[in-house]
Amino acid sequence: MCIRDSLISTLGSISSSPHTTEYLPICFEATRVPSISIYNYLARLHSYTECSDSCYILAFIYIDRVLQKNPSFSLNSKNVHRLILASMVAAIKYLDDTYLTNALYAFLGGISGAELNRLEAALLSLLRFDLYVSPQTFYQYAQEIAFTCAKLGDGRGEAESKMKPIRAVPSTGSIRTVESVGSMMEA
Numbered sequence: 001m002c003i004r005d006s007l008i009s010t011l012g013s014i015s016s017s018p019h020t021t022e023y024l025p026i027c028f029e030a031t032r033v034p035s036i037s038i039y040n041y042l043a044r045l046h047s048y049t050e051c052s053d054s055c056y057i058l059a060f061i062y063i064d065r066v067l068q069k070n071p072s073f074s075l076n077s078k079n080v081h082r083l084i085l086a087s088m089v090a091a092i093k094y095l096d097d098t099y100l101t102n103a104l105y106a107f108l109g110g111i112s113g114a115e116l117n118r119l120e121a122a123l124l125s126l127l128r129f130d131l132y133v134s135p136q137t138f139y140q141y142a143q144e145i146a147f148t149c150a151k152l153g154d155g156r157g158e159a160e161s162k163m164k165p166i167r168a169v170p171s172t173g174s175i176r177t178v179e180s181v182g183s184m185m186e187a
Contacts, residue, residue: 027118028079028086034110041081041109048108049100051092054138058091059084061133061141066126073126085109086119094131 034041045051063083066073075083085105092099100108106116124131 027115027122028082030078030082033077034081036081036110038080038084041084045085045088045108049088049092049105051088051099052096055088055091055095057138057142057145058095058133059087060145061137062087062090062123062127062131064141065130066123069128070126081109082111082119083123085111085116086123089116089120090123090127090131 036044042056063075066083066087067075089102089105102116102120103113106113109116111119
């Protein structure tokens with residue numbers, strides 16, 4: 001999916017570039033670099049959350065806002081996964097009609113429910129509780145992502161061919177539990 005690939009490419013290049021060592025807030029910092037790549041992390045979230053494509057764009061806008069509003073926040077390989085998770089959860093809750101429980105998002109993200117709650121609160125604080133994105137801003141980011149997709153090619157790279165296509169609308173209208181997704185993951 002080109003939108004996801006574009007976001008992964010952008011976030012990957014940001015998180016691997018050198019930045020200052022000042023971090024705000026510390027709750028986003030993992031004790032070690034996660035072993036899962038950003039691509040696989042987003043793919044995992046996508047596979048089980050079934051969120052709309054618009055959530056990826058909105059999450060990217062939130063991450064961009066965090067970096068703009070908080071110049072001392074430094075995106076790196078120890079915090080990018082947690083920032084993605086918190087941003088995706090906020091975007092899904094804000095935009096989609098159906099969503100999972102925080103316990104399930106935490107399970108999918110490889111963290112505890114209490115930790116996700118702290119990350120979500122920290123993200124909201126970093127965003128100064130401003131989750132609204134005007135249609136014009138959303139369209140501008142969508143256009144920039146489309147431009148990046150065009151530069152990447154048709155969006156069907158080798159890793160892409162292994163992915164399920166992203167649905168624009170969630171396929172189910174119910175909130176799933178940790179147990180139901182756990183059994184789906186084992187299958």
